[in-house]
Amino acid sequence: MPGNPPAMPLERRLTIINTLGLHARCAVLVAEAAKRAEGPVLIRARGQEVDAASVLDILTLAAGKGDSITVHIKKNSDEPVLLEIAALVENGFGEQ
Amino acid sequence: MENSNTAIKGQGRGAAKEETLLRGIPGSPGICVGQAHLLDRGLSGAVRKYSLAQEQVQGEVNRFKQAVKRAEMELVRLVKQAPEELRAQTYIFEAHSALLRDKSFYGKIIETILAERVNVEWALKKTVDQITRVFSKIEDEYLRERAADVGHVQEMVLRALLGAENERLGGIAKRSILVAGDLSPAETSQLQLDHVMGIALDRGGRASHTTIIARTLQVPAVMGLGEATRLVRDDDLLILDGTRGLLILNPREETLERYGLLKHRFEAAQARMAREGRLPALTRDGLAVSIKGNIEVLEDVVQVMDRGGDGIGLYRTEFLYMRRDSLPTEEELYDNYKQILELIAPMPVTIRTLDLGGDKVAHGIRASGAENPALGLRAIRLCLMEPEILKTQLAAIYRAAVHGNARILYPMISGLEELDQIDRVSLEVQERLSKENIPYNAQIETGIMVEVPSAAVLADLFAERVRFFSLGTNDLVQYTLAVDRNDQEVAHLFQHLHPAVARLLKNVADAGKAAGIGLAMCGEMAGDPQCVPLLLGLGYFDLSMNPQMIPVVKSMVREMDLPGCEAIAQDILRLKTSFEIQRYIKEALGDVLERVFPNGGNGGPDNGDGNVKP
Numbered sequence: 001m002p003g004n005p006p007a008m009p010l011e012r013r014l015t016i017i018n019t020l021g022l023h024a025r026c027a028v029l030v031a032e033a034a035k036r037a038e039g040p041v042l043i044r045a046r047g048q049e050v051d052a053a054s055v056l057d058i059l060t061l062a063a064g065k066g067d068s069i070t071v072h073i074k075k076n077s078d079e080p081v082l083l084e085i086a087a088l089v090e091n092g093f094g095e096q
Numbered sequence: 097m098e099n100s101n102t103a104i105k106g107q108g109r110g111a112a113k114e115e116t117l118l119r120g121i122p123g124s125p126g127i128c129v130g131q132a133h134l135l136d137r138g139l140s141g142a143v144r145k146y147s148l149a150q151e152q153v154q155g156e157v158n159r160f161k162q163a164v165k166r167a168e169m170e171l172v173r174l175v176k177q178a179p180e181e182l183r184a185q186t187y188i189f190e191a192h193s194a195l196l197r198d199k200s201f202y203g204k205i206i207e208t209i210l211a212e213r214v215n216v217e218w219a220l221k222k223t224v225d226q227i228t229r230v231f232s233k234i235e236d237e238y239l240r241e242r243a244a245d246v247g248h249v250q251e252m253v254l255r256a257l258l259g260a261e262n263e264r265l266g267g268i269a270k271r272s273i274l275v276a277g278d279l280s281p282a283e284t285s286q287l288q289l290d291h292v293m294g295i296a297l298d299r300g301g302r303a304s305h306t307t308i309i310a311r312t313l314q315v316p317a318v319m320g321l322g323e324a325t326r327l328v329r330d331d332d333l334l335i336l337d338g339t340r341g342l343l344i345l346n347p348r349e350e351t352l353e354r355y356g357l358l359k360h361r362f363e364a365a366q367a368r369m370a371r372e373g374r375l376p377a378l379t380r381d382g383l384a385v386s387i388k389g390n391i392e393v394l395e396d397v398v399q400v401m402d403r404g405g406d407g408i409g410l411y412r413t414e415f416l417y418m419r420r421d422s423l424p425t426e427e428e429l430y431d432n433y434k435q436i437l438e439l440i441a442p443m444p445v446t447i448r449t450l451d452l453g454g455d456k457v458a459h460g461i462r463a464s465g466a467e468n469p470a471l472g473l474r475a476i477r478l479c480l481m482e483p484e485i486l487k488t489q490l491a492a493i494y495r496a497a498v499h500g501n502a503r504i505l506y507p508m509i510s511g512l513e514e515l516d517q518i519d520r521v522s523l524e525v526q527e528r529l530s531k532e533n534i535p536y537n538a539q540i541e542t543g544i545m546v547e548v549p550s551a552a553v554l555a556d557l558f559a560e561r562v563r564f565f566s567l568g569t570n571d572l573v574q575y576t577l578a579v580d581r582n583d584q585e586v587a588h589l590f591q592h593l594h595p596a597v598a599r600l601l602k603n604v605a606d607a608g609k610a611a612g613i614g615l616a617m618c619g620e621m622a623g624d625p626q627c628v629p630l631l632l633g634l635g636y637f638d639l640s641m642n643p644q645m646i647p648v649v650k651s652m653v654r655e656m657d658l659p660g661c662e663a664i665a666q667d668i669l670r671l672k673t674s675f676e677i678q679r680y681i682k683e684a685l686g687d688v689l690e691r692v693f694p695n696g697g698n699g700g701p702d703n704g705d706g707n708v709k710p
Binding site: 059 | 187188190191194198199227232235236238240242245246305345395415416418421609
């Protein structure tokens with residue numbers, strides 16, 4: 001279909017793998033990345049959806065190890081931010 | 097409760113001071129004796145509400161912004177000045193920095209000032225109270241305690257508003273034990289360790305950041321004491337026992353003597369463990385005993401290695417199945433098992449197949465609604481009822497076994513038929529892997545958990561079919577004595593040093609020895625130092641335990657010799673009640689136990705250490 005840009009996945013489903021879950025240090029890293037986005041970045045987990053730019057909001061998700069979270073962006077141009085957050089989560093935030 | 101706080105109530109301060117015991121939460125292990133230094137309360141308790149005129153509102157917002165800026169500068173300074181050993185913990189200050197600018201904090205406070213025309217202090221208090229309420233509903237202990245971090249940030253802003261620096265800690269002139277309502281991580285990191293011997297706090301818990309920092313700095317600490325600041329006065333004599341979570345106010349002479357001894361033993365034991373932890377566990381007559389660790393997640397492997405474990409004697413594989421919406425895939429499981437095997441290779445890893453059902457339920461696995469879950473559809477029963485679950489897991493284990501030294505352990509086996517069914521499933525898995533040309537190794541040792549009494553009774557028949565037994569003493573004791581140890585009313589009857597348990601252990605050991613198969617134990621009994629002589633005497637030379645206990649059990653083994661253990665086992669098998677067994681062990685081993693495991697474990701150097709998260 002010419003003219004139609006390929007549908008970009010605007011969300012990623014991720015599993016928390018580090019032992020302590022989305023704790024303070026991890027929440028800071030996620031929020032730092034989310035603040036670089038032009039549009040909103042949202043995280044959904046355990047039936048709640050919060051602003052990924054807020055450390056406090058992320059912490060209140062209480063996402064622990066093994067939980068899955070969904071990160072989604074509203075603007076296509078924010079894809080690098082989505083990828084960055086996905087990489088953080090998938091690497092267990094560089095923790096043991 | 098032995099909390100005898102009443103002792104000083106109503107006596108006034110001048111009266112003869114009585115010894116008072118306060119129970120809290122063990123924060124950071126160690127013992128210290130010294131005089132109290134009380135810190136004043138934080139500022140947040142005394143906040144009042146003022147209404148502002150419209151033209152004052154913007155000025156108030158600016159006052160807040162400046163205070164946040166000052167607090168930020170303070171945090172930057174803390175990170176820069178953090179001593180070497182705290183480098184890994186400076187993320188806590190970075191998190192506090194981020195909280196300061198968080199929209200749910202910063203934005204909300206400004207909003208409140210503007211909307212309600214109130215002073216910063218009040219807007220701050222209101223916002224923090226709201227956040228704290230949300231946090232208090234979180235189930236996860238570690239995350240719930242982050243509410244305290246918000247409180248600490250609040251204090252920082254309040255101090256900045258009032259122009260008060262960190263003055264609370266300035267006035268400590270002599271070596272003393274700090275007693276405070278709470279202490280922020282920032283304050284803890286700035287403690288002058290030559291002046292502060294220990295920390296006693298009314299608030300805080302095992303997972304609070306202050307606890308983490310105290311542990312890193314190796315300052316004994318007790319948290320969650322509730323009313324220490326109300327009961328303790330400056331210069332009161334205190335004993336702080338961070339290992340057991342106790343604070344003793346105005347100790348008697350005998351208590352001081354006892355603690356002097358405990359402190360000495362704690363320090364000696366700690367030094368010895370550091371020295372000997374990695375050496376093999378050899379009895380005096382040269383028998384090598386394998387001391388392994390039980391783990392639940394990949395990360396635990398490091399704990400086992402750090403403490404000198406000889407491998408993983410029990411990998412509980414349930415974690416990957418829990419707290420998620422679907423079952424894990426074969427690839428996920430394979431990756432996980434492979435990583436563990438590679439991490440600890442060439443040492444062995446015993447992987448227990450899924451032990452879910454009953455009280456432990458995961459998504460994608462039907463929950464048993466049975467009234468008696470311990471006797472219901474769980475573990476191998478569930479896996480044989482839903483063979484796809486077992487097939488996926490077996491395939492992952494066989495594939496991972498190419499990369500290291502793996503053994504398979506089947507839980508809750510109660511009859512030989514189950515082994516027949518498992519064999520059929522295993523063959524199917526192997527055929528599929530062969531057909532798909534996927535590398536695998538199914539020639540690994542297979543064993544069963546002996547935890548159902550029927551398996552213990554039929555041990556001779558099972559011994560012909562498997563390569564090793566691993567005794568799961570927690571369930572074995574529960575089923576043998578018909579005691580649910582989670583039931584408060586009967587928990588006291590749960591006793592692994594019971595004559596019936598001893599006889600079952602002997603029966604299993606004899607059957608195992610006769611067939612020449614491996615004899616291991618992975619229940620709590622394996623990590624109980626007072627059981628070591630009985631177990632060695634019966635022939636269990638392969639013990640797996642909570643990683644924290646590895647150095648202790650190793651030390652215990654080094655005190656033993658095999659003929660002595662065999663004699664002890666013989667004696668124990670003749671005793672008629674668990675009381676008699678307890679008394680016998682105390683008489684025969686009291687001295688050794690005190691040396692190896694001071695104070696029944698409560699003085700153990702490794703107690704209270706380890707993972708912050710439960």
